[in-house]
Amino acid sequence: MLMATMTPTLEAPPAARRGVWGWLTTTDHKKIGILYGSSASVFFVVGGIEALLIRVQLATPNGEFLSADAYNQMFTMHATTMVFLVIMPAAAAFTNYFLPLLIGARDVAFPRLNALSYWVFLFGGLFLTVSFFLGGAPDGGWFGYAPLSTQVPEVVRMDYWALGLIIIGLASLLASVNFITTIFTMRAPGMTLMRMPVFAWMSLVVNFLLLFSLPIITVGLIQVFLDRNIGTLFFDAANGGDPILWQHLFWLFGHPEVYVLILPAMGIVSEVLPTFARKPLFGRSFVIFSGIAIGFMGFGVWAHHMFTSGLGPVAESAFALTTMFIAVPTGVKIFNWLGTIWGGSLRLNTSMLFSLGFIAMFVIGGLSGVTHAAAPADWQQHDTYYVVAHFHYVLVGGAIFGLISGLYYWWPKITGKLLDERLGKWHFWLMMIGFNLTFAPMHILGLNGMPRRTYRYPEGLGFEFWNAIATIGSFLIGVSMLVLFWNFYRTRRRGEIAGPDPWDGRTLEWSISSPPPEHNFDQIPVVEREDDFWHRKYRTAEDGTAIAIEPPPNMEFERDEDIHLPSPSFYPVLAAAGMFLVVMGLVYVPWGLIAVGAGAVTTLWGLFGWSMEPITREEH
Template identity: 50%
Template sequence: MGSLEQTVSSTDHHGPAKGITRWLYTTNHKDIGTLYLLFSLNMFFIGGCMALTIRAELFQPGLQLIMPEFFNQMTTMHGLIMVFGAVMPAFVGLANWMIPMMVGAPDMALPRMNNWSFWILPFAFSMMLSTLLMEGGAPNFGWTFYAPLSTTYAPPSVTFFIFAVHMMGISSIMGAINVIATILNMRAPGMKLMDMPLFVWTWLITAFLLIAVMPVLAGVVTMMLMDIHFGTSFFDAAGGGDPVLFQHVFWFFGHPEVYIMILPAFGVVSEIIPTFARKRLFGYTSMVYATASIAVLSFIVWAHHMFTVGLPLVGELFFMYTTMLIAVPTGVKVFNWVATMFRGSMTFETPMLFSLAFVVLFTIGGFSGLMLAIAPADFQYHDTYFVVAHFHYVLVPGSVFSIMAAAYYWLPKWTGHMYNEAMGKLHFWLSFIGVNVTFFPMHFLGLAGMPRRIPDYALQFADFNMVATFGAFLFGFSQLIFVYNVISCIRSGKKATARVWEGSHGLEWTLPSPPPYHSFTESPTFTRPHRNDDRGG
């Protein structure tokens, strides 16, 4: 922990090291942020290829391209990689880049641990992906890995999957500890908690969620490991265990986990919308409290994922009402974003377009979530494509769009160059159309009764599946535009100013673009934005 001052002073004079060792040994929050983001982009494409494999098989009824066993491996790996490899590391990357610059700190609080928490990830995911080449194939039990499907009936590679989950859990927990220490101990003098940018706030709350539930995930996979190899029977009914217990423990982790993937997205959007509406964020305090209440509620709603396991009526009602309660703080957020835009002088640069799409499409995902929260109706929706449509609406145009928005918003700050705006807009519109063409028909498929996780389906589902596959390929390939835009922005482009956006606000914009390798080695003086100034600090 003494390493922070030492690292800063020892590398201060000569900037980053040269060659590959710069990236292997780096303790710099900007380097590590870049590594996380590039890793996440890679995983996004690997997981995306799996999604396209799935969609290609579902283009027509019948089995054309792959065998059902491989199809199951694809759905499982797609889910695991997108959740743990793409979305979570992307937000940790954004946190690494932005939180020290937003709170006026020279680096993260624990730079060496920061290096470690990143470099665990490539090993964890290499191990997980290597199961695809193993005898018996990769895990094929869905990303929720319900026991006993994932214990008694699992392929032998499940052990590698368990260790991979352990490793990524350790990585996330170390990242979360680092974020909390940075935010609580390293803010610029004068910056109170309620002065922090909302992205910092949402990440602080997310980090506490991570510390609370990642150990539970580690616990549940450890129980699986013991059931498989050491003869215990946590989830084995023959030995006195209970498979339903697995679902309870898993979703006790799993529901806070879905908020881990969306709260930082709320933060990103709450940064971007005020910038392009040229107004201060409406209802800052209520945003903070809404985020905190969503986090607290996430611990008491888990069984809405398991309405059909045979819960007693009282249980169904309890989880139904608490789930619906979450719509209240979420609604507060949506209305605050809308109110921020109300009578603002809006412009529609790419980050704003992605943020607007986020607000609209995430709300659609939220509404289908409310439909699923109705316990009696859920008996029909359960395990159908309606559920697939719901969580893809909150994760793709939700989390992923917010990550895209964040990338475009801060890319000029990171690289010192403007990205190509026309190409960014093209990327947005193709993604927007692609996402809706892919996932909207899935609502209809689900309501008509098409089950999820099947490689073949009845003929009446053929048309909508074909449409969804077209959309998926459109969405998938339009992401190549993003990659091209990012690469060309890193290499060249119009010089970016320090403020980049006319309406930008906050400490990160007081640094030059790109920021020096070591920024804020002297604490900046934080001045509270004037009440009547609509633009903020």
């Protein structure tokens, strides 16, 4: 293992950058990544509590723990929170922190825009969450089907939902422009696109998906908001509007969104498996191209969410076929991961276990997905717990497992300390068992006829036993997360020092100290091949076995002379706060217009100040 000692390269940062003010004004992609990650963790607790409340309600028939009203808020907010405020920002956290490191850059293309994305996201999340305390949270489902979502304009809950998603979407859109530009323009010399680590590739695909899908749902959300507030007739069937339009707009976003959630995890798994199998990713270019193929095909399958809406047999057949064949590139990925571990030397630490768990669980989610693609079968499964089981296998067994794998993998790089492996294994096994206890029974429940989004079920339909099991499982997941948080806490205090390269890593982030210096690289690396850092440590013998290069390479470089780092800026958070005021005011029109005005002025002030301040500071 490489043990190049890293001399501290940065003098202590100026006082102005410490403390709360430092975090509020930071434009450092690593700090912003940490902010994204911390916020996602907090929202994960919120969404998790919502999930547990749902499971308590459903533990027994005729549950009376929650009212129907409270239940509808819970499942709406559980989904909205987990999708928009947990998985997306958690992926954004890794992208923020590691994308520049993986491609050998000192920051993203637009550091202040990056900060703005984060703050708009955070305010959007808070905006959605405060609705619980202001007359009730959104209760029309995360999919907000019109005309249910437009039916009762005098109850503002769905205004919170529409506006919240609009600004969270805006945050993601800005981030996607930023990341795409970063990948296209900021790569280190020699870092050709095909040499980019797979995680960076998947980020690129994800951000293109966001770039092209977010505007579509934004249009839909604007239409919902206007229908509710100024009397437009987009979804008013009595006056010629068409509720099915909403479904098209929503799922044209919603299905690519599924890949937005899963592809970062696939990217992480594609980094973790080679590292801990001590082999390069099998069929690397096939993994990348199948990711791109999934991205493209992801825009051609949306109507499989609408097999029961009445599209007509031709459209239903067409979407059944496209949906089936998106399984092909997905399968290619899985087989290549298996090819990666074949013949490897597998270090079964927690990160690796979660990646292997990802494969095991994602296969189940993928296969149950194929059963929906058979459209007539979907007419039975649609909107039942079978679907709930399916997408939790994809989004928890898939996305969340992958993200947690990334967490154990990159935590030492971020904090400089290793997470405790024993606690980590408890976390993995508790979560694995809890997860399967919770969601495997839901397959059976759905096929037995239990619909989703029902706050109670009568006795005698045969739903009792499996619901009880699912509830027990959900609490096991809860316990496993407590173990994770305990691990964070303990490790911060007395974790093992990680060193720059604890895993014998393959990619550039492991060539610098843990945590990385503010400017990332003393010298921008010049990349000669994929997995460049690994090739500096190893050569391959005739039979293809890796042989460590002796002596280990010197990873200390002289600092570049002119390192430009982005200055901290207060304007992003100011502009974002203004947007919060705007949406808050829009909920309570007409008197809220005062807040709208104040918010608009604040945002303009932020943007004006922004365009006037110098961008970078020279580092000495």
